[in-house]
Amino acid sequence: MQDGELGYPEHWHADVVLRDGGTARLRPILPGDAPRLRRFHDRLSDETIYNRFFSLYRTISDRDVERFTVVDHRDRAALIATVSGEMIGVVRYERIGPDVAEVAFNIEDRHQSRGLGSIFLEHIAAAARERGISRFVADVLPANASMLHVFSDAGYVVDRAFDDGVVRLSFDLEPTEDSLAVTYAREHRAEARSVELLLQPRSVVVVGAGREESSLGHVVLRHLLDSGFPGQVHVVNHNAHEVAGLPSYARVTDVPGLVDLAVVAVPASEVEAVVVDAAARGVRGLIVMSTGFAEVGPEGADRQRRLVNLARGSGMRVLGPASFGVLSTDPRAPLNASLAPVVPRAGRLGFFSQSGALGLALLDNVVRRGLGLSSFVSAGNRVDVSGNDLLQFWEEDDRTDAVLMYLESLGNPRKFSRLARRLARRKPVVVVKSGRFRGVAPGGPQEPALRAPAAAVDALFRKAGVIRVDTIHDLFDVAALVATQPLPSGPRVAVLGNSDALAVLAVDACEEVGLVVASSRSLAPEASAQEFEAALDEVFAAPDVDSVVALFIPPLRTPGVEVAQVLAAASRRASRTVVSTFLGVPGVPAALRADGDGPGSVPSYETPEDAVRALAAVTRYAQWRATPAGRTVSPSGLDVRGARALVREELAEVIEAAAGPGAATATELPTPLTPEPLRRLLACYGVVVWDEQVVDSVEEAIDAADRVGWPVALKATAAHLRHRRELAGIHLDLAGPDELRAAHAALLDRHGADTGRLVVQRMAPLGVATRIGAIQDPLIGPVVSFGLGGAATDLLDDRSYGVPPLSDADLAGLVRGVRAAPLLLGHRGGPAADLGALEDLLARVARLVDDVPEVASVELNPVVAGTVGAAVLAARVRLAPPRLPVERGARALTD
Numbered sequence: 051m052q053d054g055e056l057g058y059p060e061h062w063h064a065d066v067v068l069r070d071g072g073t074a075r076l077r078p079i080l081p082g083d084a085p086r087l088r089r090f091h092d093r094l095s096d097e098t099i100y101n102r103f104f105s106l107y108r109t110i111s112d113r114d115v116e117r118f119t120v121v122d123h124r125d126r127a128a129l130i131a132t133v134s135g136e137m138i139g140v141v142r143y144e145r146i147g148p149d150v151a152e153v154a155f156n157i158e159d160r161h162q163s164r165g166l167g168s169i170f171l172e173h174i175a176a177a178a179r180e181r182g183i184s185r186f187v188a189d190v191l192p193a194n195a196s197m198l199h200v201f202s203d204a205g206y207v208v209d210r211a212f213d214d215g216v217v218r219l220s221f222d223l224e225p226t227e228d229s230l231a232v233t234y235a236r237e238h239r240a241e242a243r244s245v246e247l248l249l250q251p252r253s254v255v256v257v258g259a260g261r262e263e264s265s266l267g268h269v270v271l272r273h274l275l276d277s278g279f280p281g282q283v284h285v286v287n288h289n290a291h292e293v294a295g296l297p298s299y300a301r302v303t304d305v306p307g308l309v310d311l312a313v314v315a316v317p318a319s320e321v322e323a324v325v326v327d328a329a330a331r332g333v334r335g336l337i338v339m340s341t342g343f344a345e346v347g348p349e350g351a352d353r354q355r356r357l358v359n360l361a362r363g364s365g366m367r368v369l370g371p372a373s374f375g376v377l378s379t380d381p382r383a384p385l386n387a388s389l390a391p392v393v394p395r396a397g398r399l400g401f402f403s404q405s406g407a408l409g410l411a412l413l414d415n416v417v418r419r420g421l422g423l424s425s426f427v428s429a430g431n432r433v434d435v436s437g438n439d440l441l442q443f444w445e446e447d448d449r450t451d452a453v454l455m456y457l458e459s460l461g462n463p464r465k466f467s468r469l470a471r472r473l474a475r476r477k478p479v480v481v482v483k484s485g486r487f488r489g490v491a492p493g494g495p496q497e498p499a500l501r502a503p504a505a506a507v508d509a510l511f512r513k514a515g516v517i518r519v520d521t522i523h524d525l526f527d528v529a530a531l532v533a534t535q536p537l538p539s540g541p542r543v544a545v546l547g548n549s550d551a552l553a554v555l556a557v558d559a560c561e562e563v564g565l566v567v568a569s570s571r572s573l574a575p576e577a578s579a580q581e582f583e584a585a586l587d588e589v590f591a592a593p594d595v596d597s598v599v600a601l602f603i604p605p606l607r608t609p610g611v612e613v614a615q616v617l618a619a620a621s622r623r624a625s626r627t628v629v630s631t632f633l634g635v636p637g638v639p640a641a642l643r644a645d646g647d648g649p650g651s652v653p654s655y656e657t658p659e660d661a662v663r664a665l666a667a668v669t670r671y672a673q674w675r676a677t678p679a680g681r682t683v684s685p686s687g688l689d690v691r692g693a694r695a696l697v698r699e700e701l702a703e704v705i706e707a708a709a710g711p712g713a714a715t716a717t718e719l720p721t722p723l724t725p726e727p728l729r730r731l732l733a734c735y736g737v738v739v740w741d742e743q744v745v746d747s748v749e750e751a752i753d754a755a756d757r758v759g760w761p762v763a764l765k766a767t768a769a770h771l772r773h774r775r776e777l778a779g780i781h782l783d784l785a786g787p788d789e790l791r792a793a794h795a796a797l798l799d800r801h802g803a804d805t806g807r808l809v810v811q812r813m814a815p816l817g818v819a820t821r822i823g824a825i826q827d828p829l830i831g832p833v834v835s836f837g838l839g840g841a842a843t844d845l846l847d848d849r850s851y852g853v854p855p856l857s858d859a860d861l862a863g864l865v866r867g868v869r870a871a872p873l874l875l876g877h878r879g880g881p882a883a884d885l886g887a888l889e890d891l892l893a894r895v896a897r898l899v900d901d902v903p904e905v906a907s908v909e910l911n912p913v914v915a916g917t918v919g920a921a922v923l924a925a926r927v928r929l930a931p932p933r934l935p936v937e938r939g940a941r942a943l944t945d
Contacts, residue, residue, distance in 0.1 A: 059123050062177055064942035065362040066131075069165030069236070071243035072334060072365040073943070074138065076173055079128040081119050083137065086130070088115065090137040095159045101194040102156045104216075118142070124181050129173055131157075131166055133365045134329055141170035143177075149184045155197060165236060167200035172233055172940035175223045187220040205229030225939040234468070237941045238442050244367045245435065245443035247335045249378045249425050251310035253282035254387060255302060255333075257324050258316035258340075259293050266339055267315035268294065269389055270375060274313075277386035277393065282307060286324075302327035311335045313375070313387050318342030318353060321371070322360060329364030336361055337387060338370030344431050345372060358433045362943065369435045374409030374428030380449060388428070397422015398451035399533050400444040402437050404429045404458045408522075412456065415526050419637025421533060424449040434943065436461045441469040444477070452478040452532040454525060462944050463830040467514045467853060474515030475679075478532040478671060481516050482525045483507070502827040502835075502851070509851040510830050513860065515674045517667050527664040530638055530653035531629060537672040538627040538665070540596035544589045545570040547601025548577050552631060552658050556599050559662035565669065568594045576605045579612035583620060590624040597627040597669070599661055600652070604633060614641035614652075622650040627668070629661040630654050680857030683893045685736060690901050693734035697904045700727055701929050720906035720930035728927050735894045737910070739925045742811040748794040752787045754810040761785045761813045764793045766805035779805075783813055814923060817916035818873055818883050822891055824899040824908040828933040832899040834892060838870045839912045852892075854900035861889040874915060883915035891920055906930035 064076045079087075091099075091110045099107055121128055121142075128142035139157035146152050153174060157166050175186065190197050198217065201208055205228035206221040225233075254274060259267035267287075271294055274283055285293045288300040299305050302312060302324060312333045314324050318340050328336060343354040354371065361368045369376065375388025379396035386393050389409065394416040401423055403412055409428045416423060424447065427440055437455050444450045453473065460466050460483075470479050511518040517532075519525050543565045545556045550572045560567050569592065573581055582602075589598055600617055604610045610633055621628040622644060632642060632654040644650030655661035704721050723731065729739055743754035744767070755762040766779045781793035797805050819839030827833050834856065837849040850867035852860050865874065865888050876882040891913060899905050909926045 057123075059177065059180075062129065062173070064173060064940070066169050066173075066941055067237070067240040067244050067367070067943060068169070069163075069240050069243070071240065071245075071247045071367070072133075072164070073244075073362045073367060074131045074133050074166065074169075074365065075363045076129050076131050076169070076942075078123060079119055079121060079130050079140065079142075081116075083130060084115050084119050086132075086135075086137040087119060087140070090140070090158060093158055094156070098156070098159055098162075101191055101197065102154065104191065123177075127174070127177055127181070129170065129177070131161075131170070132363065134363065139166050139170065141174045143174055143183070143186065145181075145183060146187070149182060151178055151183045151186060153178075153186045153188050155200070162196060165240065167197065168204060168232075168236055169941055171200060171204055173942075176940045179223050183223065185220060185222050187218060189216045189218055191215075192217055203232065205232035230939060233939065233941060238445070240941075241439050241442040242446055244335070245427075245439050247310055248337065248367065248369055248435070249376055249385065249427070249443070250380070250383055251281060251335070251385070253284070253308050254279070254311045254313060254385075255284040255286055255305050255309050256313045256315065257286040257302060257328075258314065258320075259285045259287055259298075261290055261293055265315075266389070267313075270313055270315060270339065270387060271296075273386040273388060273390065278384045279386075280383055281310075284309065302331045302333065305331065309333050311337065311387070314338045314340055314370075316340055318350070318371070321353075321357060325357065325360050325364065325366070329361075329366060333366060336366055336368045336370070337373055337375060338368060338430070339373055339375060339389075340370075341372045343371045343433075354431060354433055362434065367435050367439075368433055369427065370430040371433060372430035374403070374430065376428070377413075377423065377426040379423055379425065388426070390426075392417055394421065394423045394426075397424060397533060398449065399423050399454055399529055400440065400447065400450040400452070401426045401454045402429065402440045403427070403456045404432055404437065405456060408456065412522070415522065419526055419530060420639065420643065421526070421529060421637065432459075432461065438462060438465050438469055441466075441473050441479070445469075445473045450477065452480065452529070454529050455479065455481045456522070456525070457481055457483045460830060463510065465944075467510055470511075470514040470516050471679075474671075475675060478528075478537075478668070479514075479516045480519060480525060480528045480532065481511065482519050482522055483511075502825060502830065502833045503847070503849075505847075505849070506827065506833045506835075506851040506853070507830055509833070510853045512674075513853050515671065517671045519667065523660075524663065524667075527636075527653075527655060527660050528667050530636075530655075531627075531664045531668050534638060534644075534651040534653050535621075535627045535629070536625065537675070538597045538669045539672070541669055541673075542566045542568040542594055542596045543599060543662075543665070544568050544592065544595040544597070545599045545601070546573070546585055546589055547599075547603075547631075548573045548575050548582075548605070549601055549603045552601040552603065556601060556631075556658035556662055559659045560599075560666075563662060563666035565597075565662065565666055568592070568596075575603070579609075579616045582613050583616040586617065586620040590620065590626055595626060597629070597665055598624075599658065599665065600628060600630040600632070601658060602630065602632050611641050614639070618642050618644060618650065618652050621652050627665065628652050629665050631656070631658050631661050636660075677859070680859035682855050682857050683861060683889075685890060685893050685897065687736045688894075688897060688901075689734040693731055693898065693902050696727060696731050696734070697902050697929060701904055701931070704929065720928035723927045723929060728925060731905075731927060732898075732922075732925060735898045737891065737894050737898075737922060737925070739910075739922050740811060740814065742809045742924070745808050745810060748791055751790055751794065751808055751810050755784070755787075755790060758810065758812040762790065763811050763813055764790060764797070765809040765811065766797060767807045767809055768805055811923060814914040814921040815916040815919075817914040817921070819912040820874075820888065820915055820920075821909070821911035822888075822895055822913055823910070824895050824905075826899060826903060826906050826930070826933065832896070832903070834864070834896045834899070836864045836888075836892060837868055838873060843868075843870070852896065854896040856893060856896045858889075861892055864892055865889055881917045884918055884920060885915075887918075887920035888913070888915050891922070903932040904929050 125145040130137050131139040138161045141155045143151040143153045208221045211218045256271045259271040284305045285296045285298045287298045290298045312328045344351040378385040390413045553572045636656050642652040745751045761783050764781045784790045823835045832854050834852045835849045837843040848869050850864045852864050874883040907928045910922050914921045
């Protein structure tokens, strides 16, 4: 596609969250926006007009309206922000040099304090970079302090010059660590605020609350009233004058006063009309409990898309549809806008559930185990508000010390990893994710199958410091521990109890999960509370004990409550982590609970194995948290722009060919790169692939060997023989024509025509054959893998996985994390491989798939790791349009 043939950039569309938690829609301007532009200009104050045009340009001319709305999206581009279809701001650039453009903003007065200017700058910069623009200049009046701050606070290095009463600013557009940090900090504040509007509203309207007590809306209304919510509660029901003692209004637009939150419990076919009224009334957030959306099929999925587009475009966030609701136990403003008949007590755990159907069971588990929550959110179909938004909120919530999540999908996995990693440095994040081997989308339809193995998902969670558990039972086991006890300072465990049988089970469980048993002591079954106390004091005084597993089965003579009191008191005095199997009761029994709901309470588990598994999970987390994050590796000599341009060109040709008559459809992508562009692409990232000569006869093979230099390798290209030396698909170290002819004859004798064409390649230095790979997984994003060469790697699945961006610690772990790693370290006196060279290659491949998401897969196989350096002997790269949201350095909500 030529530059002059650029079409309308649909991918520049974005829904964004503003500083106050509201939303706006960004999109490229169109000629049809002329009336919007005129209305927008008419609403501007004289000061705003003067700051933009440097004169009091009160009436915009027809000529300028056309110039502003008719752009080519290349040399002249503009983005507008709208709420409920009306323009509230515009940003544009105009190219003034080959790679330089002038940028200008204009934002309606009443929206100027909402952070729209910084969002505009992020998005117009990303658009400009796509069009080959690398630098912006802007002329700003000295009195326009707010616009000067937009540029100076963005994290770019801004040059300033003052001339003729105007400040000229200029800066490079490539995102920097500082600019990305600023973007993420602003995103964090805005998204946390948008969740705060859902959990801490000043007023709530329940739409669809009927008089029938069993109806969905009536149940929510009754729970809301019973929760002690201190704000205003309103009811909308056009068929009733009053519901539950409250006056009922026909429409949301009829409700008097301020309305922050609308809980929607009407039939799915009526939801859109409610959203329109809510937008007109200035509602900031929606909880849609109604069902009948994506979970019922294509028609419902269309209805769901219209719902989110309408809500976001009207300035609102949406929780649901099919949401179970929200809870907040904040004593200052308790809120039960949910279907939960029993609210857990106030506590320090934040809980997010993607499933609405599991909501009641999950909350029942919380209550049964005696756990306390700070807040609970059920996302249902997760059409908008997601677990990522809640991570933003809970990071700053001073009532939340740990986070629990039940996830069915990750939405934007890169963002999840980034947010969870930041939060987990301060607060534990415990996740149970269903669909371990395939993805199920909220609302029912199956997502694309997981391409990477489950170990890759584990790598994503491990990198983020997330405590990944397999079951809901395990989720609450770990929750009880992180809610009540300090983190373990190490893996050394003391086992103490009044049962030899339980002690043996606990010791075995510790050894199985990698905990070190420092001591194990069994008291007599009838040991008194005082004997327990003395033994506990001895254990806690031992310098080689980090955690204690306390076991108690009630004998005939020792009251359990006395031992519980001793255990709880000893735990509060000690600085060690304590778990127990106390009477086989799960949770935090009252007898083991300290005053309040923090450290000092002792969690109890049904079995010693449950206690030890929870302790092991939290110990691993504590070790992760105590380990420095490492330095993100950025290899030298990368040509990111060149790689992106090459991929765009290659992919455009493939898609165009796929759309032609009789051609393969684009759905058959990804498509392999041919050798020449493959080598150029990898060279952009400093990866050099050894030359190979493809031949059809033995004489051509000899000529090729003369060109590349003897000794050589002769390889069959048939798929079933690639990299299979044990099948005689490869013959190595051929020193001359006679040896090559013999190898060729052996290939033909064994495989005949099944060999395919032949490849001749110069022999690499001696070393260990390895393989490096990467894919863009449709569920979790880019994944890098490492393993040794050979069939054993496939049979034993001996690979390590990492999720970009990779730190130096990540790279070292990838290379050393495979079971066959001793072969790289000088096994049985052999020479050690150059691990640094392997780590460098892994870092370059990781950056490639992270920087260029159109690279669907990379395979470097074999990579021969010698004592010095690593030789890439063969490579394959496939391209495809990205399946997941791409973070372009600009904030945006994803579908």
